[in-house]
Amino acid sequence: MRDLPDFSSDNHAGAHPAVLDALAAANAGSTHAYGDDPWTTRATRLICDLLGCDRPVYFVYGGTGANVLGLQAMTRPHHGIICPETAHIAVDECGAPERFTGCKLLTVPTPDGKLTVEMLDGFQQREQSQHWTLPHVVSISQQTECGTIYTPAEVRALADAAHDVGWLLHMDGARLANAAVSLDCSPLTFTTDAGVDVVSVGGTKNGMVFGEAVVFCRADLADEFPNVRKQGMQLASKMRFIAAQFEALLTQGLWQENARKANAMAQRLYESIQADPGLQFKWPFQGNALFPILSPESLRSLQDQFVFETWIPEESVARWMTSWATTEAEVDGFVEAIRRAL
Ligand SMILES: Cc1ncc(COP(=O)(O)O)c(C=O)c1O
CATH class of the missing domain: 3.40.640.10 (Type I PLP-dependent aspartate aminotransferase-like (Major domain))
Structure with missing residues (x-):
């Protein structure tokens, strides 16, 4: 781990x-x-x-x-x-x-x-x-x-x-x-x-x-x-x-609270980075998953610091997914690293 x-x-x-x-x-x-x-x-x-x-x-x-x-x-x-x-x-x-x-x-x-x-x-x-x-x-x-x-x-x-x-x-x-x-x-x-x-x-x-x-x-x-x-x-x-x-x-309503938290963390991530001209998304963001298209270098550098999936390797598409347990601090740290990597 x-x-x-x-x-x-x-x-x-x-x-x-x-x-x-x-x-x-x-x-x-x-x-x-x-x-x-x-x-x-x-x-x-x-x-x-x-x-x-x-x-x-x-x-x-x-x-x-x-x-x-x-x-x-x-x-x-x-x-x-x-x-x-x-x-x-x-x-x-x-x-x-x-x-x-x-x-x-x-x-x-x-x-x-x-x-x-x-x-x-x-x-x-x-x-x-x-x-x-x-x-x-x-x-x-x-x-x-x-x-x-x-x-x-x-x-x-x-x-x-x-x-x-x-x-x-x-x-x-x-x-x-x-x-x-x-x-x-x-x-x-x-x-x-x-x-x-x-x-x-x-x-x-x-x-x-x-x-x-x-x-x-x-x-x-x-x-x-x-x-x-x-x-x-x-x-x-x-x-x-x-x-x-x-x-x-x-x-x-814990099911709603958990899903709301997961979605809100994905939203926080999306809103913080979506305006960056260097970043595009493969599919529209709607729930708790984002699919950014990154350069192979950015992908590698981010994966040295964070755990996430390469979703479509040949297109350099990643998957960033949040859960009920994701924290604001984790998202904010990720955002900073993404900005640096872009
Ligand atoms: C869309 C979808 N359906 C079903 C599952 C459930 O699969 P599992 O058999 O791993 O519980 C998953 C798990 O990742 C999933 O993403």
């Missing part, structure tokens, strides 16, 4: 103290396993309230598991899943979606990580053939891997376009909280109310140790999901420890 200020990923941050307290509190005594416990009941209720009541909610260990199993519940192996070519499911899940769903991912180039209705046209107008996979699910990330965010109207348009031809809409909400805070609206607005069918709700990047949830806005898709989750190795026996962490985030 390098003891340098870290702008690499919200996954690099530790867990929020309130989450750790909730874990310690949940450790007292014994309770039933596999989700038959009061923490799971309460956390399920809280997620239902967040995304529109009485939706089936299933806790899982990680984000890849949430995406893969949610997609599995929506598809059969001869189906195709349309997603941006930058999607986490396409780039960073080691082929797990293809392996476990059996589906082909139909990746689409996008200028900014976001699908549009027009991008679905080609798939919708394509003749069907017994030789080809049948597109069946559209998968989007909110916020996207490019740091951009869909408006509720954009999600609604995609949902309508998908549903018009009998497809479904999946949302990878690993950074759902950052999107909600940036849009200044409830996640309900761009999930259930916008026609999304299944959502992966992120916990880890929002201050948990681990744990995500699969939420079925369209309840009938959850039939048999308990068995899908078990076969997919994502059924936690000591489920209370995932649920207790969600409860800590969702009670009294």
